Amino acid sequence: MDIIQLLQLIVSSSLMFAAPLILTALGGTFSERGGVVNIGLEGIMVMGAFMSAIFNIQFFGTFGNMTPWVGLLAGGVIGLLFSILHAVATINLRADHIVSGTVINLAAPALAVFLTRAIFGAAQTGPLPRAFGRSNIFLLHRIPVIGPIFFRNTSGPAYLGIIIAVIAWFILFKTRFGLRLRSVGEHPHAAETLGIKVYTMKYAGVLISGFLGGMGGAIQAQAIHNEFGILTVAGQGFIAMAAMIFGKWNPLGAMGAAIFFGFAQSLARIGNHIPIIQDISNIWLQVLPYLLTILVLVGVIGRAEAPAAIGKTYIKSK
Amino acid sequence: MLTQNNNRLNNLMVPILSIILGFVFGALLMLLFGYNPLTAYQAMLEGVFTNPYFFGEALRQATILTFTGLGFAIAFQAGFFNIGVAGQLLVGWVSAIWVALTLPDLPRIVLVTLSLLVGIVAGAIWAGIAGALRAYFGTSEVVVTIMLNYTALHVTNYLIRNVLSTGNTTERVGESASLRIDWLTNLTAGSRLNVGFFIAIIVVALYWVFMTQTTAGFEVRAVGLNPHASSYAGMSAAKNIILSMVLSGALAGLGGAIHGLGTFGNIFTQSGLPHVGFNGIAVALLGLGNPVGIFFSSILFGVLDVGAGFLPNRAGVPDEMASIVIAAIIFFVGANYLIRLIMGKLQSNKQATEGGE
Numbered sequence: 011m012d013i014i015q016l017l018q019l020i021v022s023s024s025l026m027f028a029a030p031l032i033l034t035a036l037g038g039t040f041s042e043r044g045g046v047v048n049i050g051l052e053g054i055m056v057m058g059a060f061m062s063a064i065f066n067i068q069f070f071g072t073f074g075n076m077t078p079w080v081g082l083l084a085g086g087v088i089g090l091l092f093s094i095l096h097a098v099a100t101i102n103l104r105a106d107h108i109v110s111g112t113v114i115n116l117a118a119p120a121l122a123v124f125l126t127r128a129i130f131g132a133a134q135t136g137p138l139p140r141a142f143g144r145s146n147i148f149l150l151h152r153i154p155v156i157g158p159i160f161f162r163n164t165s166g167p168a169y170l171g172i173i174i175a176v177i178a179w180f181i182l183f184k185t186r187f188g189l190r191l192r193s194v195g196e197h198p199h200a201a202e203t204l205g206i207k208v209y210t211m212k213y214a215g216v217l218i219s220g221f222l223g224g225m226g227g228a229i230q231a232q233a234i235h236n237e238f239g240i241l242t243v244a245g246q247g248f249i250a251m252a253a254m255i256f257g258k259w260n261p262l263g264a265m266g267a268a269i270f271f272g273f274a275q276s277l278a279r280i281g282n283h284i285p286i287i288q289d290i291s292n293i294w295l296q297v298l299p300y301l302l303t304i305l306v307l308v309g310v311i312g313r314a315e316a317p318a319a320i321g322k323t324y325i326k327s328k
Numbered sequence: 329m330l331t332q333n334n335n336r337l338n339n340l341m342v343p344i345l346s347i348i349l350g351f352v353f354g355a356l357l358m359l360l361f362g363y364n365p366l367t368a369y370q371a372m373l374e375g376v377f378t379n380p381y382f383f384g385e386a387l388r389q390a391t392i393l394t395f396t397g398l399g400f401a402i403a404f405q406a407g408f409f410n411i412g413v414a415g416q417l418l419v420g421w422v423s424a425i426w427v428a429l430t431l432p433d434l435p436r437i438v439l440v441t442l443s444l445l446v447g448i449v450a451g452a453i454w455a456g457i458a459g460a461l462r463a464y465f466g467t468s469e470v471v472v473t474i475m476l477n478y479t480a481l482h483v484t485n486y487l488i489r490n491v492l493s494t495g496n497t498t499e500r501v502g503e504s505a506s507l508r509i510d511w512l513t514n515l516t517a518g519s520r521l522n523v524g525f526f527i528a529i530i531v532v533a534l535y536w537v538f539m540t541q542t543t544a545g546f547e548v549r550a551v552g553l554n555p556h557a558s559s560y561a562g563m564s565a566a567k568n569i570i571l572s573m574v575l576s577g578a579l580a581g582l583g584g585a586i587h588g589l590g591t592f593g594n595i596f597t598q599s600g601l602p603h604v605g606f607n608g609i610a611v612a613l614l615g616l617g618n619p620v621g622i623f624f625s626s627i628l629f630g631v632l633d634v635g636a637g638f639l640p641n642r643a644g645v646p647d648e649m650a651s652i653v654i655a656a657i658i659f660f661v662g663a664n665y666l667i668r669l670i671m672g673k674l675q676s677n678k679q680a681t682e683g684g685e
Contacts, residue, residue: 049411049470095659103663108409108470112609113659120651127646128361244600248474255471293486300475307467 016284017159020273022144023280025168028272030055030230032171034250035257035264036178037089037222042259043182044215045195047107047321050096050114051223052247057092058085058227060122063135063238066231070139077140078232082167082225089224090217092118097216101209104323115247123240134239142167142233167229168272174222175265182261191215195317198324208324226250249275252303259316274299341671342664343614343621347628350657354649363645371642372635372650382634384516387525388591389604390623390630392417394528395583396608397615397622398535399576403455403469405539405617406572407552408462412473414605415480416454416577418598420447420584422484425498425595426491428505428588436504443505444585451581452574454480459573463566469573477601485597497596507590524586528623531579535619548572580605603651607633610658629654 034051041048048054062078062085070077092114099110123133130136144163151161182188193201194211202208227243235242253271257263278295281287287295355365376382396413403410410416424447431439454476461467492498507522539545550558551568559565587604588595611629615622636650660667 099659099663104665105659105662109613109658109662112411112606112613113655113662116606116610116658117652117655120648120655124646124648124652127648241599245474245478248471248478252471252475255468293482296482296486297479300479303475304461304467304472307471308461308465 014155014158018162019280019283020276021159022164023276024269024273026144026165026233026272027275028269029165029168029171029233030226030246031250031253031268031271032168032175032226032265033229034223034226034247035253035268036171036175036261037219037226038251038254039178039182039219039257039259039261039264040191040215040222041219042215042254042320043195043317044191044212045198045317045319045322045324046097046100046212046216047111048093048096048216048219048223049108049111049248049251050093050118051111051219051226051250052243052245053111053114053116053118054089054092054220054223055227055230055243055247055250056118056122058089058224059231059235059242060126060227060238061085061088061224062228063138063231063242064129066138066140067135075140078138078142078228081232082228085228085231086221086225089227090221093216093220093223096220097213100216100323101212104325107321119240119243122238126238135237138232138236141236142229165233167233168269171229171268172265175261178261187214192317194324195319198319202326209326212324223247223250249299249303252307255316256303256306271299271303274302339616342667343616343625343661345667346614346657346660346664349660350653353656354653357652358645358649363643368639368643368645368649371638372632375638375642376631376635379517380515381517381519382637384512384519384521386630386634387516387627388519388521388630389633390626391521391525391528392583392587392591392604393608393611393626393629394532394623395579395586396605397611397626398531398619399451399579399583400609401612401615401617401619401622402535402539402548402579403572403576404612405552406548406568407555408459408569408572408576409470410455410458410473410573410576410580411470411609412455412458412476412480413576413580413608414601414603415473415477416451416580417584417587417602417605417608418480418484419454420451420581421588421602422487422492422584422595423447423450423581424585425501425588426487428501429492429498432502432504434504439505440507440589443589444582447581447585447588448578449581451584452578455577455580456570456574459570462573463569477605481598481601484595488595488597492595498594500593501589505589506593507586520591522586522590524590527582527586531582532619532623539619544571580608583608607654610654613658613661616661 034055038048038051062081065081065084066077073080096110096114099105100107126135127133145166147161147169151157190206191211193206194208198208230246231238231242249271253267254264256267277287281295358365358368376386396417400410400413424443427443427446428439458469458472458476461472462469488498507524509523512521547563547568551563551565555565607629611622611625614625632650632654636647639645639647639649
């Protein structure tokens, strides 16, 4: 394997594993910027994965090769619907954010497998008719050297995630909506005094996080596992949360952290092709992403990075 | 005085109404998918309560849930969210089995005590890492315990495959490490209910004594209620964070050790984190941090867990239904503002009409 091939393998595998994390971490960023902790992203990903798998199987005949992309939207929509539960509980019913998120994480796998059994009579859907697979990125893959490494035989959804990250950064930091959402997460009372509808903004943050998290789950099902079962998501939502924190609640940072975690996760799969790394015992590669997350949180992240009013119930003044 | 009584009543009403609403939600969902909820609930209850074996299994499951529930609760009362109960349970489980397999010739009382102690220490260390990082670096214990969960999962599977055995299951521990007691096994028609059940009851009592009768327990609660006031009062925040997390992990580790030596007698590779860990969170939230409440919540969820096994055959309902009911119950506990609001409205209406007469 020459160096270009090796780099191509590393980059494409990292991106493949990073794609669900990028979208979900961006979702977490929107929710937490609005002051709502969304530990339920894991459960939202499960619902997105479930929905996209069902969609993929049911509508392959209709959409053909476009099925996974439409399935992505289907996953996003179900994620959005499911996140309404979290929004109502935390914003209107004053539930503890982490308790509500835990409920979502308890409910989603049970509900998704319940429905899978009700529909398919088994706990897994079985292989999907059309997965994302690997693709070349339009024209860019013809660039010499860079093209083959970054844009050939690679993950389409990851590049979608990168584009959405840039858009998300623009929305959060350059638009009126973004400013309002952030102000609600920092100081809801001041925001309300200025006439910003705090509850509406919080709803927007949570629902966007549901949509993006659902899409993240859809990528997990349609690009990595190619089926839906109880083990499809298995902790990726939590890793995405860590990526969001590592990225300091900034969409571009979250995206970078997600790609880094994608790289760390891909090592356990492709490590035996890479010199030096192939000599490391697999157990280290398996626990590396988690230990690195802890080290990074301890070493790099200061305390005052999170939105100031995060996790606090805001009670409207009368 | 009257309002105090009302508050206490309301505190009890929240979990009870949550349970009822959870079951109603489950029933509606089953109706929606064309299942008969009455048949389903009847299948669960009859399955568990008319057969001593399954009743014993439900209590056995409740035993483990009591430990994970108390473990979660003690950190929660100090204001920390120990999502790592499942991982701490797993390290307690694997280390207790490790000791039991390594020293099979020790006398039973010594080996059992030693194995349980090692399980406790392993769980305590695993949670203590998160506590120490929180205390000294301000690192979110939620994220750290989640990461340690997956680390525990991979390390445990690695140990099982490479150190404790050559396959996916270890050998069974000998009689000298088993928690089985004959009369309990016979009484419940051969179920795996074991002496752990009595240890759980003792730990419930100790937990109550610690939290309500000791200075250390008072400090843990005080820090949870108001960290700033406690620190002005001279309580060390760092000390209490670490203490509550260590105790939390110790309880989960003890639960894991009892799960290993009592329920299974061995350990096998896990595809995901043990559910008893996460259901422990549910148990603690339903029990509202009261050890006796947690004990009864454990029994309810133990019955649901074991009863779930009867759903597919006797009612044609997927057994995940039980987990959905559990999640729904905790949703209503979490959103207890809704319940309190409705009850407050009802009460004020009643008072208003009474006053008008």
